[in-house]
Structures are given as C-alpha cells and as structure tokens.
Amino acid sequence: MSSFVIEGGHKLSGTIHPQGAKNEALEVISAVLLTSQPVTISNVPEILDVRNLILLMEGMGVKVTRLEKGKYIFQADEIDTEYIESIDFVKKCASLRGSVMVVGPLLARFGHAYFPKPGGDKIGRRRVDTHITGMVNLGATLKYNEEKKAYSIRVPEGGHLKGTYMLLDEASVTGTANILMTATLSEGETTIYNAACEPYIQQLSKMLVSMGARIDGIGSNLLRVQGVKKLHGTEHRILPDMIEVGSFIGVAAMNQSSITIKDVSYENLGIIPEAFRRLGVNVEQRGDDIFVPAQESYEIESFIDGSIMTIADAPWPGLTPDLLSVLLVVATQCKGSVLIHQKMFESRLFFVDHLIDMGAQVLLCDPHRAVVIGHDHKFRLRANDMLSPDIRAGIAMLIAAMSAKGTSIIGNIEQIDRGYEDIDLRLNALGAKITRQ
Numbered sequence: 001m002s003s004f005v006i007e008g009g010h011k012l013s014g015t016i017h018p019q020g021a022k023n024e025a026l027e028v029i030s031a032v033l034l035t036s037q038p039v040t041i042s043n044v045p046e047i048l049d050v051r052n053l054i055l056l057m058e059g060m061g062v063k064v065t066r067l068e069k070g071k072y073i074f075q076a077d078e079i080d081t082e083y084i085e086s087i088d089f090v091k092k093c094a095s096l097r098g099s100v101m102v103v104g105p106l107l108a109r110f111g112h113a114y115f116p117k118p119g120g121d122k123i124g125r126r127r128v129d130t131h132i133t134g135m136v137n138l139g140a141t142l143k144y145n146e147e148k149k150a151y152s153i154r155v156p157e158g159g160h161l162k163g164t165y166m167l168l169d170e171a172s173v174t175g176t177a178n179i180l181m182t183a184t185l186s187e188g189e190t191t192i193y194n195a196a197c198e199p200y201i202q203q204l205s206k207m208l209v210s211m212g213a214r215i216d217g218i219g220s221n222l223l224r225v226q227g228v229k230k231l232h233g234t235e236h237r238i239l240p241d242m243i244e245v246g247s248f249i250g251v252a253a254m255n256q257s258s259i260t261i262k263d264v265s266y267e268n269l270g271i272i273p274e275a276f277r278r279l280g281v282n283v284e285q286r287g288d289d290i291f292v293p294a295q296e297s298y299e300i301e302s303f304i305d306g307s308i309m310t311i312a313d314a315p316w317p318g319l320t321p322d323l324l325s326v327l328l329v330v331a332t333q334c335k336g337s338v339l340i341h342q343k344m345f346e347s348r349l350f351f352v353d354h355l356i357d358m359g360a361q362v363l364l365c366d367p368h369r370a371v372v373i374g375h376d377h378k379f380r381l382r383a384n385d386m387l388s389p390d391i392r393a394g395i396a397m398l399i400a401a402m403s404a405k406g407t408s409i410i411g412n413i414e415q416i417d418r419g420y421e422d423i424d425l426r427l428n429a430l431g432a433k434i435t436r437q
Contacts, residue, residue, distance in 0.1 A: 003411045004424060007433035008383060008404035011294075012257035014430045018245050018264060019045040019421045020070060020238035024200040026098035027177045028207050028236055029053055029074065032062065033105035034181060035211060036077040037233030044070045044238060048418040053098045060084050075233075081110055090114045090148045100128060103153065104178035107140060108161065108185040112154035114145070130168055130175030137166045138179075138186050163188035163227055171196045171221065171315040177204055183225040184213040192223040198316040199268040203239055210234040240265050243322045244420065245290065246272050247395050250326040251427065252292035253281045254333055254403040256377060259430060261290040270317045275327060277301075278309055279334050297376055300336030308371075312341035321345065325396035328352065332360040332381065333403065334374035341369050351393035354386045358404055383408040391419035398423070402432055 020043035029050070032039040044050060046069065054072070058064050061080040065073040083089055084106060093099035094116035106113035115132060135153055136142055138161045143152045155161055163186050168175060176196040181204075183190035195201070197219055205218040211234045214226035245264045252259045253276065266273075266288055273283040273290070280298035284291040301309050313321035321344045328340045332355060342348050346367040356362055358381040361373040383406030388394030394416035401408035410416075413436070416423060424434040 001411055002413050003409050003437045004398065004413050004416075005435040005437055006398065006401040006408045006410065008402055008406060008408060009380070010255070010402070010431050010433050012252065012255050012259055012427075012430040012432060015260045015262055016248055016426060016430060017262045018240040018248070019047070021045070021200060021241040022047060022049060022243070022419050023173065024203050024238050025050050026053060026101050027174075027200060027204045028238065029057065030098075030101035030105055031181055031204060031207060032057075032074040033076045033079070033102060034109055034184065034208075035231040035233060036075070038073050038075045039211075039233050040071070040073050040235040042071040042235075042237045044072055045241065045421050046070060047421045048414065049096070049098050052096050056092055056096060056099060056102070059092065060089065079110065084110070085112065085114065087148050090116050090150045094150070100131065100174060101177060103131065104135065104180075104182040107135060107153055107155065108182045112152070114148060114150045115153055116148075116150035128175075130170055130172040131178045134166055134168070134175060134179035134192075135182055137164050138162065138182055138190065161186035163190035163225065165191040166193070168192065168194040170194070173198050173200060176201055176223075180205065180215070180223065180225065181208070183227060184208055184215075184231065185229075186225075186227040188227055190225040190227065192225070193221065195221050195223045196315065197221050199239055199242070207234060207236040210236070239268055242269050242272060243320065243392075245269060246276070246323040247326050247399070247420075249273075249276050249281060249283060249290065249292055250330045250399050251402065253279070253295075253298060253330045254399050256294050256296065257431075258294040259292055260286075261292070263288055264290050266290070271319050272323065275311060275319050275323070276330070278311065279327065279330055279338065281330065298330075298334040300331065300334045300338050300374060302336070308337050308339055310339045310341055313343050321348070322392050324348070325351065325392040326399060328362070328370060328372060329355065329396045329400050331372040331374055332362065332400070333377050335376035337371060337373045339369060339371050343368060348390070348393065351389055351397065354384055354397060355381070355400060358382050358384045358400060360400075380405045382406060385409045385411075387411045388413055388415040391415055395420060395423070398434075402427070402434075
C-alpha cells in the first residue's frame with residue numbers, strides 16, 4: 001500500500017490543466033462494444049480505474065491501440081463470447097466499479113451479460129436496481145447464478161430486446177447510460193423518463209448519435225431512442241473533469257493561493273463555481289479558464305433570512321455529490337458556518353473524523369449531514385496520519401494536509417490514483433511538497 005507524505009503550508013501558484021472526465025471515460029469506452037468498427041477516443045484520463053477498464057476490454061477481445069498519451073483506438077470486432085460468460089471474467093468485473101457499464105452494450109450486441117456486484121469505493125450502498133429494471137423492461141430475462149455469484153441477464157432465445165416506456169426510480173447517471181446504450185440496438189422506440197442529464201450523459205448520447213444512434217431529448221430528463229440495426233465507428237473527445245476543476249479550486253482556497261485552471265469547459269461546470277462562491281471563494285471566469293485569486297479570508301454566505309447556509313448534492317444541474325468532501329474541507333478554514341448535506345451516499349462523510357483530529361470544528365450530525373464551523377485561517381490544521389477510504393475523501397484529505405502545519409501521511413493512495421492522474425506531480429508543479437512512498 002503506497003502513501004503520500006505531505007509537507008503542509010506551502011503557497012501555490014501557476015497554471016494547471018484538468019484531466020479528462022473519469023465518469024465520462026468509463027461510459028464512452030464501454031460504448032465501443034456496441035460496434036465492430038474502430039472508435040477513436042481522445043482526452044482519456046490515464047488513471048487506475050480507466051486503465052483497469054481498458055485491461056478488462058482487452059481481456060474480452062477488444063483491440064486497443066494507444067496512439068499517444070490520452071488517445072486510443074478501440075475495435076471490438078472479435079469479442080470472445082465464451083470468455084465473457086466465464087467465472088474469471090465475472091470476478092474481474094466484480095472488482096472494478098466501472099465494469100457495470102459494459103453490461104448494457106454486451107446485452108444489446110451479443111444478447112447476454114453478467115451483472116456482478118461492482119467493486120470500488122467504500123462509501124455506502126450503490127444500487128444497481130435501476131440498471132437491471134431498465135434492461136428487464138426492454139425484454140431481458142434475469143436469473144441469479146450461484147456458481148458465479150452474479151446475475152445472468154440475457155435476451156430470451158429467439159427473442160429480441162424491444163423498446164418501451166420506462167420511468168426510472170432514480171435519475172441514476174450510470175443507470176441511464178446503461179439503459180441508453182442497450183436501447184440503441186433494441187427494436188422500436190424506447191422512452192426514458194427521469195433520465196440523468198449530466199454532461200457525461202450528454203456526451204455519451206452525442207457519441208452514440210455520431211455512431212448512428214437516433215436519440216432525441218439530449219440534455220433533458222426525457223430521452224427517446226429509436227433503435228437501429230447496427231452502429232458504426234466514430235471519433236470522440238472527452239470533456240475536462242469537472243470534479244478535478246472543483247478540487248483545484250479547493251486547493252487554491254485552502255492554501256490562500258492564486259492559480260489558473262485552464263480549458264475547463266466552463267459551460268459544463270453547472271453550479272460548481274457558484275457553490276464555492278457561497279463559501280466566499282472568488283472564482284473568476286476568463287474565457288474558458290478559471291482564475292482563483294489569493295484571498296486573506298473567505299466568508300460563508302447566509303441565506304436571505306439569516307439562517308445557516310446549506311450545501312447539498314442534487315441531480316444535474318444540481319451539485320455533484322463527488323465535490324461535497326472538497327467543499328467541506330474548504331469550509332473548515334472559511335469564516336462562518338455551513339451545513340453539508342450528502343444525500344446520496346450514507347458513508348461518504350465518515351472521513352471527517354480525520355479532520356477533527358487535525359483540529360477542524362466539524363459536528364457529524366448523522367451519516368448524511370455535517371456542520372462545519374470555519375477557523376477563518378486563524379488556526380491552521382495540524383498534520384495527521386490518515387488512510388484514504390475512497391477517491392473523493394482521499395483528495396479532500398490531501399487538500400487538508402497541504403494546508404496543515406507539519407508533515408502528514410496519507411495511506412491507501414491507490415484510492416486517490418483511481419480518480420486523479422499523477423496528482424502529486426501536478427500539484428508539486430504548483431509549489432506543493434508531496435512525496436510518494
């Protein structure tokens with residue numbers, strides 16, 4: 001298990017570029033299974049989760065060519081259909097969170113797939129009911145395979161997947177993506193209501209359309225898909241990662257530093273810049289860049305009636321839950337108080353115990369809510385030894401350690417590497433002092 005050793009208290013300056021969006025990458029790379037023709041994808045983040053998904057794809061027979069850093073050609077013209085039903089394949093899928101995205105394409109094109117319980121973060125329950133229900137609604141049958149410890153989902157012998165109307169029980173991003181990919185090769189029209197409409201889904205939809213799919217309502221929560229017989233190859237570029245953009249805003253604020261974040265695709269950031277402004281962080285749009293100036297103090301806003309500010313996650317265009325950990329850490333050094341409400345995952349706030357050990361004033365109300373009373377940079381956090389439980393808590397701990405007095409150690413940084421590419425080297429280029437051990 002590797003660790004980061006962080007010497008805190010260093011001012012940062014300079015320019016940083018966000019990587020490609022992890023969540024989009026997992027979706028669009030899985031979508032290459034829908035065609036036998038080559039698909040070129042650029043701005044691919046070369047992070048652990050994405051590399052593992054690419055290895056999984058190669059294992060099932062996808063030809064992968066790395067043209068240059070972040071640019072790949074995928075061709076799924078010789079898929080080993082026996083292997084994708086093997087115990088070995090199912091076990092590999094179970095250990096990789098992103099593998100859930102290959103189920104829809106495999107079902108749509110080859111008529112069968114396995115649905116193991118996916119691995120990944122230890123942040124509480126991650127339901128897959130929405131995925132499965134959507135595929136069953138399209139005509140797939142579901143059985144549990146005791147030997148493989150996974151659900152077998154397949155098209156009935158001699159049958160076809162057929163479009164239908166469905167109202168999703170939740171606006172699941174991955175669920176919407178899986179159902180959308182399945183529907184592209186189903187007969188007739190599929191209507192998906194209460195669909196997620198995050199930029200990642202919009203990007204996936206645009207890529208599918210460029211492959212020959214017929215999708216209406218892109219960008220809304222009502223998608224209509226006219227099934228087609230087959231899809232063809234295409235070229236696609238992944239958006240900058242909005243979570244990295246928000247993380248870098250948090251890095252600047254916690255260290256009272258001035259940095260420029262380049263080429264952020266500002267129109268796809270939604271409410272993220274405004275969420276930091278509510279904490280008093282000055283976020284300036286400069287073309288497609290963000291400039292975060294150094295500030296002596298950050299004052300948390302109150303609501304108009306004077307009540308305590310609440311920052312909560314919500315489906316797009318609301319605030320992504322992946323940034324609440326970073327916003328919580330930033331709030332520990334702001335002036336004022338804020339309630340952080342993590343609605344989606346019941347264990348994602350448990351990392352605040354480490355922040356309390358560092359001297360932060362945080363009251364964990366329950367698994368979903370925490371009240372933060374900011375120090376206004378009058379009291380620096382203390383160094384601490386910690387273990388990263390998940391990607392987002394890991395980056396939040398790293399940001400806290402960078403501002404702390406003394407030297408901190410963060411273990412289990414493989415979790416951070418799952419979502420952030422060379423984060424130590426990139427932050428060191430801004431003036432941080434992070435050593436990987």
